Amino acid sequence: xxxxxxxxxxGLEDPLRFRxxxxxxxxxxxxxxxxxxVERIHSSGVNTLDVEPIEGR
Numbered sequence: 001x002x003x004x005x006x007x008x009x010x011g012l013e014d015p016l017r018f019r020x021x022x023x024x025x026x027x028x029x030x031x032x033x034x035x036x037x038v039e040r041i042h043s044s045g046v047n048t049l050d051v052e053p054i055e056g057r
Contacts, residue, residue, distance in 0.1 A: 007013045
């Protein structure tokens, strides 16, 4: 990581590449909260979606 930062400072690495690498690292390090239970809201999957023509949502 430090070599990546130093090469970024020197202008050898693209800033977008650093942003993607850091975002990927943060996403992969996420974990679920072990103290909270996940509840199912729906007993079955959603089969259709209804879009309102006026608001488009």
